[in-house]
Amino acid sequence: MDPTMLTACPVCDALHRDQEVPPHRTARCARCGTVLAAPRSGAMTRITMLAATALILMIAAVLFPFLELSAQGLSQRASVLDAVLAFSTGLMAPLSLAVAFLIVLLPAARYLAILYALAPMALGWHPARHAIAAFRWAERIKPWAMAEIFIIGVAVALVKVAGLARVELGPAFWAFAALVVVTIIKDNYICRPTVWKTLEERSRS
Incomplete structure (x- = not known):
């Protein structure tokens, strides 16, 4: 997998697919629950x-x-x-x-x-x-x-x-x-x- 398509959790370093998150939705780390992205319009x-x-x-x-x-x-x-x-x-x-x-x-x-x-x-x-x-x-x-x-x-x-x-x-x-x-x-x-x-x-x- 292309490393540029991955993102790491800033707390536990778990790797996730870097995907677009719709506005007003929240992406959390699957391991520790840290918020990875929470875009807003x-x-x-x-x-x-x-x-x-x-x-x-x-x-x-x-x-x-x-x-x-x-x-x-x-x-x-x-x-x-x-x-x-x-x-x-x-x-x-x-x-x-x-x-x-x-x-x-x-x-x-x-x-x-x-x-x-x-x-x-x-x-x-x-x-x-x-x-x-x-x-x-x-x-x-x-x-x-x-x-x-x-x-x-x-x-x-x-x-x-x-x-x-x-x-x-x-x-x-x-x-x-x-x-x-x-x-x-x-x-x-x-x-x-x-x-x-x-x-x-x-x-x-």
């Missing part, structure tokens, strides 16, 4: 729109006020950018760079890479040059794009700070919360085997 368009929405929300989350603390007549408003710059000197500079890199730069770069790889196909065009490499890079940095970890950490911190000062959530907080929801929906909507197959087929045509 209009998936490229939806993924592209969600990635663009996430990128816009990321810009809003960085630029707008994140929260305001008030205690004993004093008030302090801060954005995510202010939090990054607050530790940009001295021994805390590496922490500042890590926050900027993992919470802002990597997620934004991942959204841009997904848009670069999939947006032309969503419009019915051929994939952009190096689209396969861009999507592969976006998948590799996924574990390091930690915007959702940041919002969980902020929620825990707010619980502790709320007893010491009055906390008002700014528009950037809600933009970040919406960003996490959109990112989760986008990642769950991507059928990676289908995306890879589509990229390879359209790159050859």
Whole structure:
């Protein structure tokens, strides 16, 4: 049998015939039950729109006020950018760079890479040059794009700070919360085997 007509389960490496799966149907591994393909009609368009929405929300989350603390007549408003710059000197500079890199730069770069790889196909065009490499890079940095970890950490911190000062959530907080929801929906909507197959087929045509 031609090896190009086979696909391996990413979990248990069981080999299966590489067949077309109708939209809204699911192909699972016969050995361990892992989902091998779950194509959906209009998936490229939806993924592209969600990635663009996430990128816009990321810009809003960085630029707008994140929260305001008030205690004993004093008030302090801060954005995510202010939090990054607050530790940009001295021994805390590496922490500042890590926050900027993992919470802002990597997620934004991942959204841009997904848009670069999939947006032309969503419009019915051929994939952009190096689209396969861009999507592969976006998948590799996924574990390091930690915007959702940041919002969980902020929620825990707010619980502790709320007893010491009055906390008002700014528009950037809600933009970040919406960003996490959109990112989760986008990642769950991507059928990676289908995306890879589509990229390879359209790159050859």
